[in-house]
Amino acid sequence: MASSFLSFFLVGFLVLTCEVSLAQSNSDDEFEMDMEKEELLGLFDVFEALVGDSDWSKQHPQPCSETPWPGVQCEIGQEEPSLFHVTKIHIGPDILNPPCKNSAKISDSLLKLPYLKTLSIFNCFLASQVTLSPSLFGSLSSLEHLSLESNPSLSGELPSSLAKLANLRVLSLSQNSLMGEIPKEIGQMVMLEQLDLSYNNLSGEVPEEIGGIENLIILDLSWNSLEGQVPSSLGQLHSLQKIDLGSNKLIGNIPPNLGHLKSLVLLDLSNNLLNGPIHETLSGLENLEYLILDHNPLDTGIPQFVGQLKKVQTMSLSSCGLKGKLPTFFSSLKLLSSLSLDNNCLIGPIPPSLGTLPSLDLLNLSNNQLSGEVLLPEDFIERLGKRLDIKGNNGLCTRNEAYQRNVSVYLEAPVCLNNATSDPRSDKTLALKHPNEYSERMKPSENRLKESSDVSWLKPNLVLFRFVVCLLSFFLL
Secondary structure, eight states: OHHHHHHHHHHHHHHHHHHHHHHHHHHHHHHHTSBOHHHHHHHHHHHHHHBSOTTHHHHOSSTTTTSOOTTEEEEEOSSSSOOEEEEEEEESTTOOSSOBOTTOOOOGGGGGOTTOOEEEEESOOSSSOBOOOTTTTTTOTTOOEEEEESOTTBEEEOOGGGGGOTTOOEEEOOSSEEEEEOOGGGGGOTTOOEEEOOSSEEESBOOGGGGGOTTOOEEEOOSSOOBSBOOGGGGGOTTOOEEEOOSSOOEEOOOGGGGGOTTOOEEEOOSSEEOSOOOGGGGGOTTOOEEEOOSSOOOSBOOGGGGGOTTOOEEEOTTSOOEEEOOGGGGGOTTOOEEEOOSSEEEEOOOGGGGGOTTOOEEEOOSSEEEEEOOOOHHHHHHHGGGEEOTTOTEEEBOHHHHHTTOOSSSOOOBOGGGOOSOOOOOOOOOOSOOOOOOOOSSOOHHHHHHHHOOTTOOHHHHHHHHHHHHHHHHHO
């Protein structure tokens, strides 16, 4: 009886073992099938074309589950049975291993990833030339975010087929070597919220059709070779918060209907060939915080509407050929922290009310034709230190009492003789005690602001030349 019981036990144990093994085998089969085979092989092809690790697919055979990689994200689909689908591919400096290979390219196997929503590749195409395939980037129908940035070997033209990406919200192709014109079809991308084509070699005009991107919030076309006028159709894009067209070859006037952009926070048109006058309708920019227009031949007075920009924090109008006197309405801009009006033809005294602005942290009035006694409050002069620059104004002078108290050394304005406001002849200067330093996507380039305020490189003969030019322009008015 004991042997019979033992035989029964062994038979039961073997049956149970077989069932467990079969269940585990079925479970493994289901786990291996957590992605469609074609989609998985497509992902392997994409990474084989990009990264320098030929064993990537072996190290990450199940990239959506058991063997994940930080640059790949997946979502569970709604089909039955549920499967994982690749929705994001990201390669950049925040993911160091494996690095991109020298012959990195964009594989057509991206088309095998129909659920892909985000493709971002940074600093990857460094050696071998890569172009944007018209057939590829017109077929990724689920794509919402396309960022190919800091890739010096990414060249060629922008394919018009990009307009077929009907769900695209972010198109960022900055800091590459793209060339040619911006296709007019880009105006069909009605879902687009961010368009950044900065730091490329794009040429031609900014198409008027760009006014059709009705949901656009950020527009950055800076640092290209774009010509023609600023398109007036931009005034139709009421969601715009940032316009940066700086460092191009744009001509003409600033479109008056830009004043309709009530949500605009930053307007940067610096380093172009724009002319004045500036229309007073820009007073409608009620939420503007950054106004950067420096290095344009505006050749006009400081427009009156500036005094109505109550939220403005940074204003740069350096090297714009500005004429006339400094207006007193700057004192109403309580949030103003940086004001650069250097290298213009401004005349008259410095309004003492500038020294009452509570947030002002940089004031550059250097290399104009300002005159009279500097009556800025001494605590204001001490607070700004080197960030207060009035040198290169031969008609300015400071009080002898202020010099005796050694308020500032960097004003470079001589002491007024007998408290007079005429041109002084003393070479004594005032100087600063506290040489402090001046300090996303809505903020302008820090280098650009520094460029407009740092004029220490100017030679004396250049200052004399500016004086002659300003004097001639004054008598020709």
